Amino acid sequence: xxxxxxxxxxxxxxxxxxxxxxxxxxxxxxxxxxxxxxxxxxxxxxxxxxxxxxxxxxxxxxxxxxxxxxxxxxxxxxxxxxxxxxxxxxxxxxxxxxxxxxxxxxxxxxxxxxxxxxxxxxxxxxxxxxxxxxxxxxxxxxxxxxxxxxxxxxxxxxxxxxxxxxxxxxxxxxxxxxxxxxxxxxxxxxxxxxxxxxxxxxxxxxxxxxxxxxxxxxxxx
Numbered sequence: 001x002x003x004x005x006x007x008x009x010x011x012x013x014x015x016x017x018x019x020x021x022x023x024x025x026x027x028x029x030x031x032x033x034x035x036x037x038x039x040x041x042x043x044x045x046x047x048x049x050x051x052x053x054x055x056x057x058x059x060x061x062x063x064x065x066x067x068x069x070x071x072x073x074x075x076x077x078x079x080x081x082x083x084x085x086x087x088x089x090x091x092x093x094x095x096x097x098x099x100x101x102x103x104x105x106x107x108x109x110x111x112x113x114x115x116x117x118x119x120x121x122x123x124x125x126x127x128x129x130x131x132x133x134x135x136x137x138x139x140x141x142x143x144x145x146x147x148x149x150x151x152x153x154x155x156x157x158x159x160x161x162x163x164x165x166x167x168x169x170x171x172x173x174x175x176x177x178x179x180x181x182x183x184x185x186x187x188x189x190x191x192x193x194x195x196x197x198x199x200x201x202x203x204x205x206x207x208x209x210x211x212x213x214x215x216x217x218x219x220x221x
Contacts, residue, residue, distance in 0.1 A: 001043060004040050008050070008058075010058070011027070011031075012033050012086060013059075013062055014078075014082075015078025016032040017032045017034060017078075017081050017085045018033070018034040018035060019031050019032055019035055032082065033082040033085045034088065034089075037085075037086040037088075037089045037090065046099075047094075050090060051090065054086075055083055055087075055128050058128075060211070062076060062125075063210055063211025063214060066209060073117065077121065080121060080124035080125065083127070087127065102217070103132070104132045104134065104152045105126050105131045105134070105156050105158060105217065106145070107136065107158040107159075107160065108135070108136030108138070108145065108158075108160070109160045109161065110159055110170045112163070113162055113190075114139055118189065119135075119138070120135075122158060122210045122213055125214055126158075129217065129218070142173050142176045142177075145157060145173055145176075146176060149180070156187065156220065157186050157187070158187045158188070159187070159203070160190050161190040161192065162192070167192060170193070171201040174186055174188070174201045185204050185220065187203065187204065187207065187216065188203045188205075188206050189207050189208070189213065193206060
């Protein structure tokens with residue numbers, strides 16, 4: 001069983017989605033995350049074990065490598081896709097309540113911003129860390145964030161902005177959320193965003209990369 005989980009973890013780390021996937025070339029024609037997760041469940045390995053001993057360690061390694069510039073967005077996306085193929089088998093257990101999530105993370109790109117690659121990476125990394133992710137998409141207005149917060153009490157909200165012109169909308173969104181829900185935990189990120197800006201607008205945390213967001217959420221779960 002341990003060997004199966006180690007194989008699955010390697011597949012996720014290096015972006016081997018399934019047996020048909022040609023990437024990475026060194027693992028061509030070998031089973032990927034999709035098949036190995038199915039096999040693990042069939043052998044009686046619990047969804048929690050698969051998550052804790054294979055997926056989370058793999059995505060943590062990916063996140064650290066990305067933070068150190070050892071890999072880049074394409075490799076990270078492939079790892080996230082492999083993790084998502086594994087989650088296809090695990091999600092029914094979460095939906096039925098058999099397996100518990102660490103918490104709920106709501107994410108969206110603020111009003112006026114249509115860029116979603118960074119947001120998607122963060123969402124996939126956080127899902128791989130055991131959280132339920134509610135992705136509101138791009139160009140999300142303040143009301144949508146407030147409604148999502150009310151629908152999911154105790155959730156954490158992540159705001160993304162790639163344009164300097166939409167940072168003002170990020171500020172307005174944080175202010176509106178604080179007015180309605182003073183204790184709401186809010187993370188922010190995006191190319192032009194800084195730790196100084198985070199403090200200035202009253203958000204709880206800023207990270208320049210997805211792994212930082214994952215590490216922060218660990219302190220809350």
